[in-house]
Amino acid sequence: MPVKENPNYFSSNFNLGILGGGQLGKMMLYETRKFDIRTKVLDASSEAPSKIACNQFVQGDLMDYQTVLDFATDVDVLTIEIENVNVEALEKLEDQGKTVYPPTKALRIIQNKAKQKLFYVDNQIPTADFSRFAYKSEIKDSIENGGLQFPFIWKAAQFGYDGQGVKVVRKMEDLNALPPGECIAEEIIDFKNELAVIVCRSANGEIKTYPVVEMEFHPEANQVEYVICPARIDEKVAERAQEVALKVSEKIEHVGLLAVELFQTQTDEILVNEVAPRPHNSGHYSIEASYTNQFEQHIRAILNLPLGETKSKVAGIMVNLVGAEGHTGDVHYQNIEEILAMEGVTPHIYGKKQTRPFRKMGHVTIVNQDISKARQIAQQVKETIKVISK
Amino acid sequence: MPVKENPNYFSSNFNLGILGGGQLGKMMLYETRKFDIRTKVLDASSEAPSKIACNQFVQGDLMDYQTVLDFATDVDVLTIEIENVNVEALEKLEDQGKTVYPPTKALRIIQNKAKQKLFYVDNQIPTADFSRFAYKSEIKDSIENGGLQFPFIWKAAQFGYDGQGVKVVRKMEDLNALPPGECIAEEIIDFKNELAVIVCRSANGEIKTYPVVEMEFHPEANQVEYVICPARIDEKVAERAQEVALKVSEKIEHVGLLAVELFQTQTDEILVNEVAPRPHNSGHYSIEASYTNQFEQHIRAILNLPLGETKSKVAGIMVNLVGAEGHTGDVHYQNIEEILAMEGVTPHIYGKKQTRPFRKMGHVTIVNQDISKARQIAQQVKETIKVISK
Numbered sequence: 001m002p003v004k005e006n007p008n009y010f011s012s013n014f015n016l017g018i019l020g021g022g023q024l025g026k027m028m029l030y031e032t033r034k035f036d037i038r039t040k041v042l043d044a045s046s047e048a049p050s051k052i053a054c055n056q057f058v059q060g061d062l063m064d065y066q067t068v069l070d071f072a073t074d075v076d077v078l079t080i081e082i083e084n085v086n087v088e089a090l091e092k093l094e095d096q097g098k099t100v101y102p103p104t105k106a107l108r109i110i111q112n113k114a115k116q117k118l119f120y121v122d123n124q125i126p127t128a129d130f131s132r133f134a135y136k137s138e139i140k141d142s143i144e145n146g147g148l149q150f151p152f153i154w155k156a157a158q159f160g161y162d163g164q165g166v167k168v169v170r171k172m173e174d175l176n177a178l179p180p181g182e183c184i185a186e187e188i189i190d191f192k193n194e195l196a197v198i199v200c201r202s203a204n205g206e207i208k209t210y211p212v213v214e215m216e217f218h219p220e221a222n223q224v225e226y227v228i229c230p231a232r233i234d235e236k237v238a239e240r241a242q243e244v245a246l247k248v249s250e251k252i253e254h255v256g257l258l259a260v261e262l263f264q265t266q267t268d269e270i271l272v273n274e275v276a277p278r279p280h281n282s283g284h285y286s287i288e289a290s291y292t293n294q295f296e297q298h299i300r301a302i303l304n305l306p307l308g309e310t311k312s313k314v315a316g317i318m319v320n321l322v323g324a325e326g327h328t329g330d331v332h333y334q335n336i337e338e339i340l341a342m343e344g345v346t347p348h349i350y351g352k353k354q355t356r357p358f359r360k361m362g363h364v365t366i367v368n369q370d371i372s373k374a375r376q377i378a379q380q381v382k383e384t385i386k387v388i389s390k
Numbered sequence: 391m392p393v394k395e396n397p398n399y400f401s402s403n404f405n406l407g408i409l410g411g412g413q414l415g416k417m418m419l420y421e422t423r424k425f426d427i428r429t430k431v432l433d434a435s436s437e438a439p440s441k442i443a444c445n446q447f448v449q450g451d452l453m454d455y456q457t458v459l460d461f462a463t464d465v466d467v468l469t470i471e472i473e474n475v476n477v478e479a480l481e482k483l484e485d486q487g488k489t490v491y492p493p494t495k496a497l498r499i500i501q502n503k504a505k506q507k508l509f510y511v512d513n514q515i516p517t518a519d520f521s522r523f524a525y526k527s528e529i530k531d532s533i534e535n536g537g538l539q540f541p542f543i544w545k546a547a548q549f550g551y552d553g554q555g556v557k558v559v560r561k562m563e564d565l566n567a568l569p570p571g572e573c574i575a576e577e578i579i580d581f582k583n584e585l586a587v588i589v590c591r592s593a594n595g596e597i598k599t600y601p602v603v604e605m606e607f608h609p610e611a612n613q614v615e616y617v618i619c620p621a622r623i624d625e626k627v628a629e630r631a632q633e634v635a636l637k638v639s640e641k642i643e644h645v646g647l648l649a650v651e652l653f654q655t656q657t658d659e660i661l662v663n664e665v666a667p668r669p670h671n672s673g674h675y676s677i678e679a680s681y682t683n684q685f686e687q688h689i690r691a692i693l694n695l696p697l698g699e700t701k702s703k704v705a706g707i708m709v710n711l712v713g714a715e716g717h718t719g720d721v722h723y724q725n726i727e728e729i730l731a732m733e734g735v736t737p738h739i740y741g742k743k744q745t746r747p748f749r750k751m752g753h754v755t756i757v758n759q760d761i762s763k764a765r766q767i768a769q770q771v772k773e774t775i776k777v778i779s780k
Contacts, residue, residue, distance in 0.1 A: 010723045010739050030420050033443060036741040053423060053443040291734050291757065306731035313703040313757070333400045341696035344681050349400050351426040367681065367703070390398075 006304050007076065011036045015055075016303075017075030019062050020082035021048030023350040023360070024279050024295075027287070028081060029053040031296040037303075042071045049351040050081075065089045072098060079256060079302050081278055083111050084159050101203065101255040101302040102277035109252060110277055114157040114184050120272055123251045126244065127272045128263070130186040132157075136178060139185055143175075148185055157182035189271060191263040194224070195231055196282035197245035199258045200297045203304035208297075209245060210290070210310045212238045213282050226378055227318040228371070229285045233264065240270045248272060257298045259283060281320070281363075288346050288365045289316025314344075315371035317378040321347070321362035321387050323355035329389035331355040333362075339381045344368050347385075361387045396694050397466065401426045405445075406693075407465030409452050410472035411438030413740040413750070414669050414685075417677070418471060419443040421686040427693075432461045439741040440471075455479045462488060469646060469692050471668055473501050474549050491593065491645040491692040492667035499642060500667055504547040504574050510662055513641045516634065517662045518653070520576040522547075526568060529575055533565075538575055547572035579661060581653040584614070585621055586672035587635035589648045590687045593694035598687075599635060600680070600700045602628045603672050616768055617708040618761070619675045623654065630660045638662060647688045649673060671710070671753075678736050678755045679706025704734075705761035707768040711737070711752035711777050713745035719779030721745040723752075729771045734758050737775075751777045 007014050016032060018025050021043030029050055032039045041054040044061050051057045060067040062082070068089035072078050077099045078090070090104045102110075109119045120127040131148060133139050142148040156165035156179065168188070169175050194217070198210040214231030215224040231238060245260040252258065252275070259280030261273040283294035292300075292308025300307055321333070331353060339345050344367040352361055364381050368374035397404050406422060408415050411433030419440055422429045431444040434451050441447050450457040452472070458479035462468050467489045468480070480494045492500075499509045510517040521538060523529050532538040546555035546569065558578070559565050584605040591597045604621030605614045621628065635650040642648065642665070649670030651663040673684035682690075682698025690697055711723070721743060729735050734757040742751055754771050758764035 006727065008722060010726060011721050011741055011743055026423070029443075030423065033416070033420065033741075034736075034738055036739040052445060053419075055442060292736075296736075300730065305727060308730070308736075309733055331401050332398060336400060337396065337695060340690065340698070343699055346424075346682075346686075346698075348424055349426040351401055351423075353401055 009035065009037050009303055009305075012038070014038060015040055015075045016299075017042070017072055017078040018050070018054070019068065019071075019078065019080045019085045021045070021050035021054075021057070022081060023049050023348075023362075024081040025050035026053070026350065027284075027348075028279065028295045028298065031293070031299050034296070035299070037299070040071070040075055042068070047353060062086065065092075069093065077101065077302060079278075079298070080107075083107065083276065083278070087111060102258075103253065103255060106252045106254040106277055110275055112157050112182075113155050113274065114182060116274065117184055117186075119252070120248075123247070125248055125251065125272055126270060128186050128189050130184045132182075132184050134182055136175070136180045136183065139175060139183070142185075143172075151188055153186040153188055154178055155184050155186060157184065189263045190266055192266050192268070193231070193233060193264040194273070195233070195241050195262040195264055195270075196227075196280070197241055197260045197262065198280060198283045198286075198294055199245050199249040199260060200294075200301045200307055200310070201249055201255055201258065202301040202307055203255050206307050207246065207249060208307045208310045209242050210283065210286065210294070211312060212241045213285070215282070225319070225382065226375070227282050227285060228375070229289060229312060229316045230371070232371070234268075237264055237268055237270070240268075244270045244272060248275060252277075256302045257283070257294060281318075284348070284363050285316030285318040285365055285367075287348075288344075288367045289314055314367045314369055315374045317366045317371075317374045319364045319366070319378055319382050320360060321349075321364060321385065323357050323359040323361055323387050325357045327387070327389040328356045329354060331361060332388050332390035334386040334388050335384045339364065339385050342366075342377050342380060344374070345377065345381060355387050355389055399425065399427050399693055399695075402428070404428060405430055405465045406689075407432070407462055407468040408440070408444070409458065409461075409468065409470045409475045411435070411440035411444075411447070412471060413439050413738075413752075414471040415440035416443070416740065417674075417738070418669065418685045418688065421683070421689050424686070425689070427689070430461070430465055432458070437743065452476065455482075459483065467491065467692060469668075469688070470497075473497065473666065473668070477501060492648075493643065493645060496642045496644040496667055500665055502547050502572075503545050503664070504572060506664065507574055507576075509642070510638075513637070515638055515641065515662055516660060518576050518579050520574045522572075522574050524572055526565070526570045526573060529565060529573070530562075532575075533562075541578055543576040543578055544568055545574050545576060547574065579653045580656055582656050582658070583621065583623060583654040584663070585623070585631050585652040585654055585660075586617075586670070587631055587650045587652065588670060588673045588676075588684055589635050589639040589650060590684075590691045590697055590700070591639055591644055591646070591648065592691040592697055593645050596697050597636065597639060598697045598700045599632050600673065600676065600684070601702060602631045603675070605672070615709070615772065616765070617672050617675060618765070619679060619702060619706045620761070622761070624658075627654055627658055627660070630658075634660045634662060638665060642667075646692045647673070647684060671708075674738070674753050675706030675708045675755055675757075677738075678734075678757045679704055704757045704759055705764045707756045707761075707764045709754045709756070709768055709772050710750060711739075711754060711775065713747050713749040713751055713777050715747045717777070717779040718746045719744060721751060722778050722780035724776040724778050725774045729754065729775050732756075732767050732770060734764070735767065735771060745777050745779050
């Protein structure tokens with residue numbers, strides 16, 4: 001990309017547009033405030049977490065072509081905090097010469113999980129075997145003629161978010177329960193670890209990676225309990241994970257952050273699970289633990305500023321705060337004062353007034369010089385705080 | 391103080407009032423957003439840095455009795471980010487049962503520098519010798535009858551801020567140039583170091599101190615160039631500084647932060663210079679370097695939440711960004727991209743659109759495992775970035 005001088009971003013009239021006003025946008029706004037960069041946010045909800053702290057909030061549908069076009073008229077650079085946006089509108093804006101990061105080319109590949117998988121195959125990027133189906137009915141045919149066996153993982157091609165659109169299919173009844181439409185059937189990977197690497201890439205091509213993080217799962221419930229930085233894995237495996245993440249980044253040519261979720265197999269192969277072209281849950285630890293947090297880094301990358309140091313000051317562990325089962329209504333963070341008394345503990349409350357089972361309401365970061373100490377405190381946090389209704 | 395249960399602060403209708411909407415308030419709002427605590431801000435300027443990111447902004451005069459009373463009607467706890475507020479209104483609110491932190495008793499002592507000095511004397515807290523004068527004319531009398539000799543430091547009793555209201559008086563002409571009114575004449579301390587200790591004290595009396603920081607002055611211009619944490623001083627001197635700061639905190643019975651500025655004399659005595667009952671310039675390094683930054687700590691303290699860890703993750707150095715001489719008008723941060731490329735460097739831009747000579751426009755934090763490396767980078771930062779008009 002040609003190197004041209006950047007505009008003046010700081011306390012100027014430069015206007016950054018952000019599609020999506022959820023918690024990722026909210027945390028991005030801490031950084032635009034720190035740099036005093038003007039922002040304009042689009043979100044469908046009048047109670048979006050990003051509604052305040054931006055300079056201008058517009059309520060509207062991210063999936064509506066005209067809404068996105070109109071929103072962008074007076075922004076200088078447009079970015080996203082969620083992939084489920086109207087890409088046709090973004091392509092139109094790119095055609096008009098508007099700067100859109102991540103580029104729609106990358107967004108197109110990522111937004112459709114079938115396209116994303118084909119992209120890995122085309123670029124010799126290791127990923128779990130899969131078959132693509134235009135309709136669910138084709139899956140049945142494939143099973144009947146022996147092309148596909150239970151169990152497998154079904155993923156909707158479009159608009160899966162926070163675990164929606166992903167199901168383990170063990171028998172025909174599971175299959176029947178699924179929605180129709182384009183999807184993939186993916187082999188179930190017996191992984192040793194689930195890892196993630198955040199790659200940042202600036203408009204002029206400068207690239208850096210964050211340390212490999214590890215998702216620790218609950219032994220019974222198959223849910224990520226802790227995101228741990230650095231991952232407690234062999235140096236060789238970590239290097240391999242970084243290599244694979246960098247290859248995805250280079251091939252997909254994103255600008256901004258790319259969160260690459262990976263499997264470490266029982267034989268220490270590294271397979272790409274999926275990617276997100278934005279700040280990511282697996283990078284929340286960076287606010288307290290890293291020299292440059294992922295939100296500031298995304299801003300630096302899309303504005304073509306020098307990328308910041310990605311290493312950590314201390315070990316960091318992140319625990320998601322999700323709504324407790326059986327609780328729906330006005331949120332109450334039970335025992336939050338107890339965790340505030342624990343060493344190196346920082347709760348982040350996203351600002352959603354209503355809780356419901358499994359809704360992402362916030363997260364807690366635990367930092368410590370000693371990662372095993374951090375891990376112990378993280379467990380105390382997990383056992384203490386509860387997101388309920390009252 | 392009696393221990394009673396706190397209200398629910400997080401994503402609730404609890405409303406925190408903040409008097410003052412400058413950069414200290416702006417940085418405090420990062421923390422109220424993080425915890426999703428409702429805020430209401432009062433400031434005279436329609437372009438106050440805290441105008442966005444609070445839930446409600448009211449434009450009005452902090453020194454006006456009725457304005458402050460009216461502002462506070464619907465807030466649950468009231469705090470400040472600047473001392474120059476109408477204390478009579480705060481006393482009235484306290485009488486009405488409103489929670490005001492810092493308490494007006496402490497604010498009264500601090501707001502008037504003559505009162506503040508008498509408070510140190512009454513409580514056997516070491517401080518530079520001084521005389522108090524109701525009118526400037528009394529200084530002349532004192533000089534003529536030999537009670538006072540040149541040179542000395544003149545300080546206005548009321549409403550000095552950012553070096554205003556403080557002058558070195560070497561001869562009669564200097565004295566004539568000063569405004570009339572209540573003031574003190576203080577002996578000039580030949581200090582080895584200027585130090586500061588931030589003490590946090592919660593409503594229920596929990597107390598913690600931050601590490602001692604050191605102000606490094608420019609060899610020629612008598613201006614603080616760097617705030618360095620930890621101070622590069624003997625352990626014994628650091629312990630003494632902490633003791634003195636704690637004594638001031640206990641005697642003044644503040645709630646929230648108390649920044650205690652100290653002199654280390656040539657004979658390693660520790661003398662109190664002055665104090666501020668709020669987040670302070672000497673604590674800005676804590677955003678990047680400390681386990682709990684001073685703004686979050688102030689919020690924890692005034693809301694009677696457990697205090698956070700005050701130790702540092704890494705060494706931190708802070709450089710103020712002040713308007714360059716000869717530049718007045720629309721601000722431009724010259725070479726800011728160059729400092730963004732330096733290791734562990736974070737600029738904070740306060741959001742003031744207009745620069746003028748010596749106006750505080752922002753600050754830069756440099757963090758590093760190695761304090762001498764941080765000091766080198768801080769010097770590069772200082773020599774690179776310039777706040778000019780364009």
